[in-house]
Amino acid sequence: MAGDRHRSSYRRYAGGDPLAPPVDLSEALAHIGEDVMAGYSPERAMQEFLRRGGQDQRGLDELAREVARKRQELLQRHSLDGTMNEVRQLLDQAVLEERKQLARDAMMDDSDRAFRELQLENLPSSTAAAVSELNDYDWQSPEARADFEKIKDLLGREMLDQRFKGMKQALEGATEEDRAAVNEMLGDLNELLEKRRQGVDAEQDFADFMDKHGDFFPENPQNLDELMDALAQRAAAAQRMLNSMTPEQRQELMELSAQAFGSPELMEGLNRLDSNLQALRPGEDWSGSEQFGGEEGLGLGDGTGAFQDLAELDALSEQLSQSYGGARMDDVDLDMLARQLGEQAAVDAKTLAELEKALRESGYLKRTSDGTLRLSPKAMRQLGKALLRDVATRMSNRQGQREHRNAGAAGDRTGASREWAFGDTEPWDIPRTVLNAVQRTAGDGGELRLTVQDIEVIETEARTQAAVALLVDTSYSMILDGRWVPMKRTALALHQLISSRFRGDALELIGFGRHAEVMEIEQLTALDRMPAKGTNLHHALLLANRHFRKHPNAQPVLLIVTDGEPTSHLEPDGQLYFSYPPHPLTIANSVRELDNSGRLGAQVTFFRLGDDPGLARFIDQMAKRVDGKVVAPELDDLGAAVVGSYLGSRGPGRSTGYEDPWGGWYGGSRGFWVG
Structure with missing residues (x-):
């Protein structure tokens, strides 16, 4: 008997498809990013995704409901x-x-x-x-x-x-x-x-x-x-x-x-x-x-087994709840889950555990000095790419044509090449592209075919061509009316576009509530929902004009996203002044600083959110002072409207006669290819 206790045994593999590709983090990261921008911590956002699951992936909540349903069936079916x-x-x-x-x-x-x-x-x-x-x-x-x-x-x-x-x-x-x-x-x-x-x-x-x-x-x-x-x-x-x-x-x-x-x-x-x-x-x-309240009588042995099942179901319920301190998906007993709900449930839980592990180990989440988790720059880039793809799709669907490229717009060649990425305007490096295809298909015996992965483009030297200031309203009304997350998505999409495709342009993100503040993209996307009231456009314009003056040889581009009239401004001594309804002095300070932007040559676009007639009249008057434009996009189209305005309102060949968010800019000088 002693030797039998150490013999090997074989059974059917119960861990899902062993040849399945690694878990795809893109969907999880998109959901986590949305929740983070809505005010959740990354840790909570990750847990919420694991609870909800993905489009083709059952989450913890659904597994927990199955556990509860089986437990109830046991009690309702049997007697003792x-x-x-x-x-x-x-x-x-x-x-x-x-x-x-x-x-x-x-x-x-x-x-x-x-x-x-x-x-x-x-x-x-x-x-x-x-x-x-x-x-x-x-x-x-x-x-x-x-x-x-x-x-x-x-x-x-x-x-x-x-x-x-x-x-x-x-x-x-x-x-x-x-x-x-x-x-x-x-x-x-x-x-x-x-x-x-x-x-x-x-x-x-x-x-x-x-x-x-x-x-x-x-x-x-x-x-x-x-x-x-x-x-x-x-x-x-x-x-x-x-x-x-x-x-x-x-x-x-x-x-x-x-x-x-x-x-x-x-x-x-x-x-x-x-x-x-x-x-x-x-x-x-x-x-x-x-x-127990059923009619199917259980013998002592079977009844004991039923109570063991109930104990396992209770343990699984706690494990799947992940509601205790230090909870991890690794806590879920997959063998127990397979016994109670079947092998597919265990596979689903295992996939969620792999997702959690991959998210923690992929570099998408980083722990700060105070011990909290934040989205890493790598995660921000990934989210930005996804948002930019969404923007490009919306732009393509609305316009139905591709942007042409102006020769020389990207800068002088450096002699180096790199892998093509979405939005690149640089010319292909034909020898490297063909070589990549040959190396990939060597030994296949078939004809040579190019794929997107083979393409390399010629690297060009960056030129500072535009100084872009994106002013986003962070006042309390943006939270109340559901504009908080679309505002953050817009900023992230524009940041991704400029930092990855137009690195010569200088972007500054400025959030303005009761006061204004220059923000890094990570700071803006993680910004909490602030209860303070106030819309300090005056302070935001001061910061934008300071940014333009730092780049005297660049084309100033001023993009303002807001849903309210100015209700706050800076006094000469630096103190904040707030008044609602807006005080004439607040309006005057805002108008004066916008005129300064116009004198610096800024191309100005207002993105008006909401249907308030008073706001519409105010913004129309402000735009006329600096020969600017006004766009009133739907929230879902805000990102596409801002990116489109950036692409079309800078550089030579600028379009004129802009009447809506989809006309006049798509044929501009800055290439943005949707393929």
Whole structure:
């Protein structure tokens, strides 16, 4: 037996498709980015994605609902009187056969027959009491005696099945030698556990025990702790089942248990076993109970199994909730999940765990000095690329044509080449592109075909051509009206476009609420929803004009996203002034600073959010002062409108006559290819 415990076994692979590609983080990152921009922390945003799941991926919430549904089905389908009903049926059958025999037996003394019939007629209504009373009855019918003996055999097998899964079937038709072997195993097991309780090293005793009694333990525990864990979990489930019975059911079962195998020895061994396990594993739930309300009766062994299932379902519910401190997807027991919900559920949970691990290890999340998680620059670039693709799709759908490229716009060649990326305007490096295709298809024997991955473009020297200031309203009204996230998405898309494709342009992001502030893209996208009221366009324009003056040889481009009139400005001494409705002095300061932008040559575009007529009149008047434009996009089109304005309102060949967010800019000088 000792050698058998270490033999290898093979079974069907249960971990999903072993040849499946690595998890795709793009969908997860897009959802996490949306939640971060909405004000969630990256940690919470990641947990929310794991809870919701993806388009083709079940999340934790759906798995938890399946767990809850199965738990409810168990309770609603079953009752705990299965063994009691089976005993009653066997008892009724035995009594019936005995009465038949008494009626047929012509040789029996009439007084003896009458006494026996009276005894059978007046049996107690309690099944346990009736079995106890008939224990010494001299059965005249062999069939009745066999049925009554089945009761003792059934009780013994059920009692053992409560503690050792599968015993009910294994001991069906058992001989006296088989029963003696069970009692011997129980005695040796209790001695082994009692040694552990006394602190004695019992590992060699465990090996000897398994060599002798290993056939009783098909789960093949590898050490004493594994054995105790398995036994304690099932014994605790048996105790919870007993606790869940009615007092009458519990009393009957206790009385019947004395009849198990026709000897009290078995119950003495089992009670001793329960006592040892409770002392060695006090952390198990020995006192819980459940309320069953179904009609399908469970035997003692099956009922104990149902309580083990309920315990596993409760554990899975907690694991899937991820609501405790330090929770990780690795906490989810995949084997347990497969047992309860099937292999596909385990595969889904494993994929979520791989997603979580990949997100933590991919560099998309970084831990700051104060211990909190933030989106890394790598994550910001990835999000920006996704948003820029969305912008390009919207622009392409609206215009239905491709932008032409002006020769020389990208700068002088450096002699180097790099892999093509979306939005590149540089010419192809034909030799490198063809070489990449040859190397990729070498040995295939087929014709040469180019793919996007083969393309390399000629690197050009960057030129400072535009100084861009994007002013985004961060006032309280932007939060109330659902414009907070679209504003951040717009800033990130423009930042990605300029930093990756037009690196010679200088972009400054300026958020303005009660006061204005120059922000890095990571700071802006992680900006909390601020309750402070105020729209300080004056301060924002001061910062924008300072940016333009730092780049005197660049074309100033001023892009202003707002949903309200100015209600705050800076006093000469630097103090903030706030007034609602807007004070004339606030309006005057804002107008004066916008005029300064116009004198610097800034090409100005206002992006008006909302339908407030007063705001529309104010912005129209402001735009006319500097020959600027006004765009009133839908929120979903804000990013495309801002990017389009940037592309079309800078450099030579600038379009004029801009009447809507989709006209006049798409044929501008700055190439933005949608292919």
